[in-house]
Amino acid sequence: MQPGNDSDDDDDAGPDASGEFRVPAALRGGAALPERAEVVIIGAGVVGLSIAxxxxxxxxxxxxVVDRGYLAEGASGRNGGGVRQQWSTEINIRLMQESVALCRRFxxxxxxxxxxRQGGYLFLARSAKEIARLEKNIALQNRCGVSTRMLSPQEAGEVVPEIDLTGIVGAAYNPTDGILFPWPFLWGYARQAIALGVKVLTHTPVRALTAQKPGFTVETDRGSIQARRVINACGSWSPSIAKMLGVELPTWPIRHEICSSEPLKPFLRPMVSELSSGLYCSQSMRGEIVGGVTVPGHGSTHAMGSTLEFLATYSRRLVKLMPRLGDVKILRQWAGPYDCSPDGNPILGEPPGVRDFYLACGFVxxxxxxxxxVGKLYGDWLTGGERHEIFDRYTLGRFTDGSAAHHEKEDFNIG
Amino acid sequence: MGSKIVVCRCEDVTRADLEHSVARGYRDIEEVKRYTGFGTGPCQGKECLAVVATALAEITGEDPSFIAPFTSRPPLAPTPIKLLARDPAAHRFPDDPAEPVAAASEEET
Structure with missing residues (x-):
């Protein structure tokens, strides 16, 4: 650690002689707000920063990039870090194949x-119906080149010997799925974007967004920016920003709770998930068991408090699945919002009738x-490169022009 | 010298680590927690939070009264999973066993 060695060299965020990366100046607070910008991205979560x-x-x-809070305050700093290619629609499988490739190079x-860490994802089935669902997905994944395969209970037990196989009838396993530590992803994107000239302004809430001709006025607590284009990447808070331009989003927030155990010696290679309860858990590189479970019966909310109901439900399902974990201690629990969309897919591109305002939300x-x-494809498109089909398929307009009915819903959102 | 002053014993965070975090732009106590890992070990901040807040005030020059504690996370103390598993607050799934979980029949916690 070399504190203070990077005081005034913000124009060079490459590694210095010590191999350390330098200061993201804009994050220091007090950085001046520019009067105008080609693009203002609202939301410094992983989606907004990746696009930037x-x-x-x-x-x-x-x-x-402006954000009302600190880096990693929203869902990007609260998720389990899973990265998988086991999805139920071809477009999402193919997108995630590319995301995994990008993660490998990150x-x-x-x-x-x-x-x-690519330790795989193991989805456990307790019924023939769940097996049928997995088999259908595996066939599609295999056609896309993802090496998922169906395992017998015994084979699943060889991958994770700690699993109690009672009631398990099979499992889908793809060894190239993985997990990552979310926070450094944000720091990495922010630092490198800043190094290239992007301004990332945390603690800068947007109070108003007004269409001009051309462009927009983005009013924040720290002043206004004239933007030619605006991208709404506020996750589950996106509807309030869209509403400033009269755009109604059909998304809603769901509190998703998660918890972390004391660190253990590495033993759990894949992310393990059980379809019947939505239970999932993985072992982080710090050794903690990080996981969650579906707690049914809660409505739309941005309340991010923690509940005993979650902790008890998770624990009950976890000791059922891996009895040996019973003596492990939970250190902390927290929650983050899922940004739910009607068909389980994200909402991208421009809303009908509103030019130069781009959505990047609804990722469930x-x-x-x-x-x-998605950040890479947005970057390609908005700089004059290829416009990927996600920007035609995952539009807000699909919910009103009937096109959503022609596309499959994504039904493999877990948790 | 800051590298010899431990501010978080659970996660081996030193005062130099705090200075480094602030120099990188991560100066909000929630950001510092994430960047250094302080307060994320067994004590969950009970031992280190005040020490870190005081040090941060010195490093950043901010009025200590403006440094709010980070959000405290349940459970209050590290709690065994098998103990939590017995709690009646748990949601029951259709394939849950009717009987209490196996761990409940073992000895105490």
Whole structure:
């Protein structure tokens, strides 16, 4: 650690002689708000920062990212860090194949260790119906080149010997799925975006957003910015920003709780998930068992308090699945919002009738794993490159023009 | 010298680590917690939070009264999973056993 060695060299965020990366100046607070910008991204979560980085990497550096809080305050700092290719629609499988490829290169490209570990994902089935669901998905995943395979209970037990196989009838296993540590992902994107000229302004809430001709006025607590284009990447808080332009989003927040144990010697290779309860758990590179479970019966809320109901439900299902974990202690629990959408898929591109305002929300708890590829595709598109089909398929308009009915829903959102 | 002053014993965080975090731009106590890992071990901040807040005030020059504690996280103390598993607050899934979980029949916690 070399504190203080990076006081006034903000224009150079590459590694210094010590191999350390330098200060993201804009995060220091007090950085001046620019009067205008080509692009203002609202929301400095992983989606907004990934877009900012990829825009800048392709030469569009007149970009300002504003966030009402600190980095990692929202869902990007609260998720379990899972990155999987086991999805139920071809487009999401293919997107996640590309996201995994980007995650593999992240540490080298962005100069920060994200503790990405490809230990696989093991989805456990307790009924023939769940097996049928997994088999259908596996066939599609295999056609896309993902090496998922169906395991017998005994084979699942060989992957994770700690599982009590009573009642388990099979499992889907893809060894190239993985987990990462979410926070360094944000730091990596922020630092490199800043190094390329992007401004990242935390503690800068947006109070009003007004359409001008052309562009927008973005009013914040710290002043106004004239933006030619605005991107709404506020996760489950996106509807309030969209509403400022009269755009209604059909998304809603769900509190998703999660907890972490004391650190243990590494023993659990894959992320383990049980379809019947939505239980999932993985072992982080710190050794903690991090996991959650579906707690049914709660409505839409941004309340992010912790409940005993969650902790008890998770614990009950976890000792049923892996009895040996009973003596392990839980250290802490917290919650983050899932940004739910009607068909389980994200909402991207421009709303009908509103130009130069772009949506990047509705990721249903999986924005973190999709951010690497969605940010890259946004970067390509908005700098004049290829417009990927997600920007035609995952539009807000699909919910009103009937096109959503022609596409499959994503039904493999877990947790 | 800061590298010899331990401010969080659970996670081996030193005062130099705090200075480094602030120099990187992560100066809000929640950001410092995430960047250094302080307060995320067995004590969950009970031992270190005040020490870190005081040090942060010195490092950043901010009025200590403006440094709010980070959000405290349940449970109050590290709690065994098998103990929590017996809590009646748990939601029952259709495939849950009717009997209390196996761990409940073992000895005490």
């Amino acid at each position: 980085y990829h825009l800048a990497k392709r030469g569009m550096t007149d970009v300002v 540490a080298v490209e962005l100069g920060v260790n994200v503790w990405f 708890g999986h924005g973190f794993m999709m951010a690497p590829i």
